[in-house]
Amino acid sequence: MSATDSLPSVIAVNLPGGIVPAGDLLAVLTAAEAAGIEHVQLGHRQQMLLAVEKPQRKALLQALNAAGVLAETEPELHPNIVSSYVGEDVFYNAAWLREGVYKDILDLFDYRPRLKINLVDSRQTFVPLFTGHLNFIAADTSNYWHLYVRFPRTGHLYAWPHLIYSEDVPVISAAVERVLLANTTQFAGQPTTAGEQLHALVSAVQPLGQRLVAGPLVLPAFMLPYYEGFNRSGQQVWLGIYRRNELFTVAFLQDLCRVCLQTRVGQLCTTPWKSLVVKGIAPTDRALWDAVLCRHRVNVRHAANELNWQVEDHCPAGLALKHELVRYLNDEDVRTYQLCFAIKTQPQTGLFGSIVVRTQQGRSTEQYEILHTRDFNPNSRDFVLFRQHVRRDRLGWYLAELCHLFYEQAGANSQELVSENSTAPVEKAEVPAALLPRCRRCLTVYDVAYGDPAQGIAAGTHWEELPDYHCPTCEAPAAEFEFWEEPTAVGVMNSN
Numbered sequence: 001m002s003a004t005d006s007l008p009s010v011i012a013v014n015l016p017g018g019i020v021p022a023g024d025l026l027a028v029l030t031a032a033e034a035a036g037i038e039h040v041q042l043g044h045r046q047q048m049l050l051a052v053e054k055p056q057r058k059a060l061l062q063a064l065n066a067a068g069v070l071a072e073t074e075p076e077l078h079p080n081i082v083s084s085y086v087g088e089d090v091f092y093n094a095a096w097l098r099e100g101v102y103k104d105i106l107d108l109f110d111y112r113p114r115l116k117i118n119l120v121d122s123r124q125t126f127v128p129l130f131t132g133h134l135n136f137i138a139a140d141t142s143n144y145w146h147l148y149v150r151f152p153r154t155g156h157l158y159a160w161p162h163l164i165y166s167e168d169v170p171v172i173s174a175a176v177e178r179v180l181l182a183n184t185t186q187f188a189g190q191p192t193t194a195g196e197q198l199h200a201l202v203s204a205v206q207p208l209g210q211r212l213v214a215g216p217l218v219l220p221a222f223m224l225p226y227y228e229g230f231n232r233s234g235q236q237v238w239l240g241i242y243r244r245n246e247l248f249t250v251a252f253l254q255d256l257c258r259v260c261l262q263t264r265v266g267q268l269c270t271t272p273w274k275s276l277v278v279k280g281i282a283p284t285d286r287a288l289w290d291a292v293l294c295r296h297r298v299n300v301r302h303a304a305n306e307l308n309w310q311v312e313d314h315c316p317a318g319l320a321l322k323h324e325l326v327r328y329l330n331d332e333d334v335r336t337y338q339l340c341f342a343i344k345t346q347p348q349t350g351l352f353g354s355i356v357v358r359t360q361q362g363r364s365t366e367q368y369e370i371l372h373t374r375d376f377n378p379n380s381r382d383f384v385l386f387r388q389h390v391r392r393d394r395l396g397w398y399l400a401e402l403c404h405l406f407y408e409q410a411g412a413n414s415q416e417l418v419s420e421n422s423t424a425p426v427e428k429a430e431v432p433a434a435l436l437p438r439c440r441r442c443l444t445v446y447d448v449a450y451g452d453p454a455q456g457i458a459a460g461t462h463w464e465e466l467p468d469y470h471c472p473t474c475e476a477p478a479a480e481f482e483f484w485e486e487p488t489a490v491g492v493m494n495s496n
Contacts, residue, residue: 018046158195328396
């Protein structure tokens with residue numbers, strides 16, 4: 001028997017849009033338990049991954065089939081459809097893209113896509129915009145979408161010249177997939193004209209109704225929201241759950257589903273950060289959720305600089321490297337706010353990051369290269385090579401250097417804005433600019449630059465205007481906040 005034959009088999013269960021009814025998830029977990037599976041993982045495309053030993057593989061597939069669950073034995077062949085529904089009414093309030101719109105579109109998919117499809121709101125940055133092959137991004141016009149096609153193999157991005165109506169998303173997806181997969185070699189050989197050729201071929205076989213010309217798409221400034229623990233959203237509470245080792249025990253998720261059903265929380269959401277979000281928890285039911293976390297010893301409130309990483313699915317080497325780099329940046333007290341990182345050990349994995357650590361292909365020794373998007377916005381596709389041939393033991397130092405470079409650039413841009421507006425009247429502040437209100441209980445910071453959109457507080461709202469403010473993390477009142485001086489990033493050691 002070869003070493004490959006002894007490895008567990010990975011079965012994927014696609015959760016379209018990252019939305020899964022609690023009862024359906026419970027059926028998946030019951031089948032997994034029957035096959036002897038104790039842990040499951042979530043993938044960066046919001047799917048569930050089940051690693052099963054070869055002798056139990058057939059039993060798992062039979063149990064999933066009996067439960068009416070479609071199992072993907074080749075996860076890369078039929079990828080999950082990603083959506084930004086998980087962040088709606090949690091991290092931001094959508095203009096028109098609500099739960100019903102997402103579900104109506106997802107229900108119209110009557111085929112199993114072979115291309116990666118993203119359905120995302122242009123106003124959010126929690127779910128990546130361009131990691132799919134077909135990236136539908138909500139337009140300002142209600143029920144219309146921009147379409148950006150990312151060509152397989154080349155990664156070339158083409159902006160569809162017309163907006164797509166919501167009901168036509170599945171139809172145009174199927175048409176583009178048929179044409180694209182039938183002409184992959186042709187398009188790969190002509191990247192500069194591939195988009196126009198694709199549009200002409202699809203328009204010939206799939207004419208649509210009224211066409212609206214797609215205007216320019218403005219990328220939002222990136223800010224990854226803190227997506228873990230209990231948090232307030234209006235009159236309700238939401239819970240985010242992250243696991244450092246990316247493993248969720250079957251028993252824990254079963255209990256989570258049972259509490260969902262008991263408290264009439266109809267569904268759970270998976271995220272591209274391999275975490276879970278449960279929306280719509282009544283504050284009076286919070287003790288039931290706390291009890292599940294306690295029973296299974298599930299920790300929450302990890303540091304933010306540990307949550308802003310993406311690693312390939314089922315990649316122990318990448319996960320181990322992530323932990324090394326997180327420890328280094330934490331020990332050196334390096335600020336990583338507004339940045340996110342990706343570790344890529346294989347090409348064409350479609351991960352999302354403003355800074356990418358990539359295994360140097362074709363090297364006899366373990367070396368890496370570091371790239372970043374030109375503007376450090378992970379939704380940008382314009383990557384810049386920062387360093388090549390970096391030894392593993394030097395990666396942390398170079399990442400720290402790159403983080404400092406980002407803040408130097410941000411500081412320079414801020415100084416330019418100050419200079420441009422130097423003639424404007426300056427209001428007298430009651431609190432020094434270097435001090436930020438910080439909750440004494442959980443250390444959550446209120447930053448005037450960003451406000452608190454989840455509580456309807458716009459960016460630029462000063463602390464003095466919020467006498468009735470409550471901490472979004474632990475619900476402490478404004479009186480429990482103290483003024484705290486944000487530490488500056490420490491210097492890095494000399495590269496010589």
